[in-house]
Amino acid sequence: MIPGQGLDITYLGLLAHSVAQEDFRIVRIGSRWADTAASLNDLAQNVVDVMDHLAVTNAWVGGHAFGGSVARTVALDHHDRVNGVLLLGVEESALVPGALAAGIPVLVIQGTHDEITPAVNGEKLQAAAPGLVSVVPIEGAGHMFPETHMGATSWAIEDYLDWD
Numbered sequence: 167m168i169p170g171q172g173l174d175i176t177y178l179g180l181l182a183h184s185v186a187q188e189d190f191r192i193v194r195i196g197s198r199w200a201d202t203a204a205s206l207n208d209l210a211q212n213v214v215d216v217m218d219h220l221a222v223t224n225a226w227v228g229g230h231a232f233g234g235s236v237a238r239t240v241a242l243d244h245h246d247r248v249n250g251v252l253l254l255g256v257e258e259s260a261l262v263p264g265a266l267a268a269g270i271p272v273l274v275i276q277g278t279h280d281e282i283t284p285a286v287n288g289e290k291l292q293a294a295a296p297g298l299v300s301v302v303p304i305e306g307a308g309h310m311f312p313e314t315h316m317g318a319t320s321w322a323i324e325d326y327l328d329w330d
C-alpha cells in the first residue's frame with residue numbers, strides 16, 4: 167500500500183492491520199524520495215526495490231489517490247510483478263488511454279463524497295475497461311475513507327481478493 171502524496175504512511179496502518187488479519191501480507195511503502203521531482207517511474211521503481219528487498223516476486227499493488235497512480239505505474243513498468251492493482255480513490259490521470267496495464271485486474275474502492283478523487287473517476291475508469299475494473303463505493307465517505315471508513319474498505323479488499 168502506497169500513501170497519497172504528502173501523507174504519512176501511518177494513516178494506512180489500521181487498514182493494513184485489518185486486511186492482514188485475513189492472512190494477507192501487507193507492506194506499506196512510503197516514498198524514499200525527498201526530491202518532489204521524482205517521476206512516477208522512479209516511484210514505481212522504489213516499490214519494486216522494496217519488493218526485491220523483501221523477496222516478493224509478485225503481488226497486488228495498491229495505493230490511495232496519488233499512491234494509486236504509483237501503483238498503476240508499477241503495473242505498467244513491471245507487468246510481470248503485478249497480479250492486480252488496488253486503487254483507493256482514482257486520480258484524473260487514470261482516465262487517459264494507456265493508464266492501465268493490459269490484462270491486470272483493478273479494484274477501485276471509492277468514497278461517494280470524495281471531492282479530491284471523485285467517485286465519477288472510478289466509474290469512468292470502469293466504463294473504459296469493464297472487463298478489468300471493478301468498483302466498490304463506500305457510501306458517505308470522503309477522501310480519507312481508508313482511515314475513516316476502514317472497516318468497509320477492508321471488507322471490500324478482503325471480499326474481492328478472496329474471490330480472485
